Amino acid sequence: MPEPVLDVAGLEAGYGHSRILRGVDLTVGPGEIVGLVGRNGSGRSTALKAMVGLLAPSGGSVRLGGREMAGRPAHAVVRAGLAYVPEDRQPFVNLTVAENLRLGLQPGPGRRWRVDEMFEFFPRLRERARTRAGVLSGGEQQMLALARSLLGGPRVILVDEPTEGLAPLIVARLVEVLRTVAAAGIGILLVEQRLTIVLDLATRIAVLGHGRVVHEGPPGD
Ligand code: ATP
Ligand code: MG
Numbered sequence: 001m002p003e004p005v006l007d008v009a010g011l012e013a014g015y016g017h018s019r020i021l022r023g024v025d026l027t028v029g030p031g032e033i034v035g036l037v038g039r040n041g042s043g044r045s046t047a048l049k050a051m052v053g054l055l056a057p058s059g060g061s062v063r064l065g066g067r068e069m070a071g072r073p074a075h076a077v078v079r080a081g082l083a084y085v086p087e088d089r090q091p092f093v094n095l096t097v098a099e100n101l102r103l104g105l106q107p108g109p110g111r112r113w114r115v116d117e118m119f120e121f122f123p124r125l126r127e128r129a130r131t132r133a134g135v136l137s138g139g140e141q142q143m144l145a146l147a148r149s150l151l152g153g154p155r156v157i158l159v160d161e162p163t164e165g166l167a168p169l170i171v172a173r174l175v176e177v178l179r180t181v182a183a184a185g186i187g188i189l190l191v192e193q194r195l196t197i198v199l200d201l202a203t204r205i206a207v208l209g210h211g212r213v214v215h216e217g218p219p220g221d
Helices: 044-052 074-079 097-102 115-121 123-127 138-151 168-183 195-201
Strands: 006-015 018-028 033-038 059-064 082-085 156-160 187-191 204-209 212-217
Touching: 006 044, 018 033, 018 044, 018 059, 018 187, 033 044, 033 168, 033 195, 044 074, 044 082, 044 156, 044 187, 074 082, 082 138, 097 115, 097 138, 115 123, 115 138, 115 168, 123 138, 138 156, 138 168, 168 187, 168 195
Parallel strands: 018 212, 033 187, 033 204, 082 156, 156 187
Antiparallel strands: 006 018, 006 059, 204 212
């Protein structure tokens, strides 16, 4: 097993007095796809938010390439190479697709993807390059969000429910792209409701329950 690029240990976080994460231990290696599954409300989205610093952890550590990220603001964590594609992926609605792909992107430490590679991944985005992002469909917005996260040069991407509400053809495209991204050495932590996709993509599955990872193993385990 290669050294993990993301190493989360004893992560605790919550909202006000309600503790949601009670010591999450999880690793993602380079090029590894880890599926994070659990019931609705089990804290999967909270876990991703706490890792990327959108929610301040109350305990534990989040190490990226050996460097501590816990306690740092989200923009610093993202710049260090931990990208986050949220459930409610909002583009800059008044800008075009092409502008969204160029905006404020300072390449991080990971692989430097180019805009034209994103257009190869998602030909639909090239067709829509001059379209205002506010009028994109849900699937197109998901493609745009994933493309933006890759252009930031991540070492690991955290992806929250990327296939929710998308048509089967778009889902197939996303799955294909995630596989290509992992093959390029980027680690992926994937929160995904559709078990068939997790079983198909993930090299390892972690089950979240009672605020902890209660089971971990290869798919089919
Ligand atoms: P799903 O996406 O299926 O809703 P999840 O596993 O992603 O579930 P979270 O969104 O992390 O779960 O929510 C975990 C718990 O934290 C839930 O009980 C939820 O009500 C609570 N929670 C989430 N966000 C907030 C918030 N901003 N303020 C207070 N409580 C929250
Ligand atoms: Mg969620």
